[in-house]
Amino acid sequence: MKGFKARVSGLWIMDYGLWIISGVIIFLFLILTSSTVFAHKVSIYAYAEDSMVFAEGYFADGSRSRNSRIACQL
Numbered sequence: 001m002k003g004f005k006a007r008v009s010g011l012w013i014m015d016y017g018l019w020i021i022s023g024v025i026i027f028l029f030l031i032l033t034s035s036t037v038f039a040h041k042v043s044i045y046a047y048a049e050d051s052m053v054f055a056e057g058y059f060a061d062g063s064r065s066r067n068s069r070i071a072c073q074l
Helices: 015-038
Strands: 005-008 011-014 042-049 052-059
Touching: none
Parallel strands: none
Antiparallel strands: 005 011, 042 052
Protein backbone atom coordinates (compact mmCIF):
# COMPACT_ATOMS: atom_id res chain seq x y z
CA MET A 1 0.00 0.00 0.00
CA LYS A 2 1.50 3.27 -1.09
CA GLY A 3 0.56 6.54 0.47
CA PHE A 4 1.12 10.03 -0.84
CA LYS A 5 4.31 11.85 0.06
CA ALA A 6 4.06 14.33 2.89
CA ARG A 7 6.58 16.95 3.89
CA VAL A 8 7.40 16.84 7.61
CA SER A 9 10.06 19.16 9.05
CA GLY A 10 11.90 19.50 5.77
CA LEU A 11 11.85 15.80 4.84
CA TRP A 12 9.70 13.98 2.29
CA ILE A 13 8.37 10.75 3.75
CA MET A 14 5.56 8.39 2.93
CA ASP A 15 2.27 9.04 4.71
CA TYR A 16 2.15 5.65 6.45
CA GLY A 17 5.81 5.97 7.44
CA LEU A 18 4.89 8.88 9.68
CA TRP A 19 2.39 6.66 11.53
CA ILE A 20 5.01 3.95 12.04
CA ILE A 21 7.60 6.40 13.35
CA SER A 22 5.05 8.05 15.65
CA GLY A 23 3.92 4.66 16.96
CA VAL A 24 7.49 3.57 17.73
CA ILE A 25 8.25 6.82 19.55
CA ILE A 26 5.08 6.57 21.65
CA PHE A 27 5.76 2.89 22.42
CA LEU A 28 9.33 3.63 23.57
CA PHE A 29 8.13 6.54 25.71
CA LEU A 30 5.53 4.36 27.44
CA ILE A 31 8.01 1.53 28.07
CA LEU A 32 10.69 3.84 29.47
CA THR A 33 8.36 5.77 31.77
CA SER A 34 6.35 2.81 33.08
CA SER A 35 9.23 1.47 35.19
CA THR A 36 9.03 4.49 37.50
CA VAL A 37 5.44 3.60 38.36
CA PHE A 38 6.48 0.30 39.94
CA ALA A 39 9.10 2.04 42.08
CA HIS A 40 6.31 3.41 44.30
CA LYS A 41 4.18 0.28 44.44
CA VAL A 42 3.52 -1.04 47.95
CA SER A 43 2.62 -4.68 48.47
CA ILE A 44 0.58 -5.40 51.59
CA TYR A 45 -0.26 -8.78 53.08
CA ALA A 46 -2.62 -9.23 56.02
CA TYR A 47 -3.32 -12.35 58.03
CA ALA A 48 -5.27 -13.19 61.16
CA GLU A 49 -4.02 -15.09 64.20
CA ASP A 50 -6.38 -15.71 67.08
CA SER A 51 -8.27 -12.44 67.50
CA MET A 52 -5.63 -10.13 65.96
CA VAL A 53 -4.93 -9.04 62.38
CA PHE A 54 -1.30 -8.61 61.33
CA ALA A 55 -0.14 -6.77 58.22
CA GLU A 56 3.18 -6.64 56.41
CA GLY A 57 4.01 -4.12 53.74
CA TYR A 58 7.01 -3.50 51.52
CA PHE A 59 8.04 -1.58 48.41
CA ALA A 60 9.04 -3.08 45.06
CA ASP A 61 12.75 -2.96 45.97
CA GLY A 62 12.14 -5.01 49.14
CA SER A 63 12.48 -2.21 51.69
CA ARG A 64 9.85 -2.10 54.43
CA SER A 65 7.18 0.54 54.57
CA ARG A 66 7.40 2.40 57.88
CA ASN A 67 4.97 4.56 59.85
CA SER A 68 2.08 3.39 57.69
CA ARG A 69 -1.55 3.49 58.77
CA ILE A 70 -3.94 0.65 58.11
CA ALA A 71 -7.69 1.08 58.36
CA CYS A 72 -10.05 -1.89 58.62
CA GLN A 73 -13.74 -1.62 57.89
CA LEU A 74 -16.33 -4.27 58.63
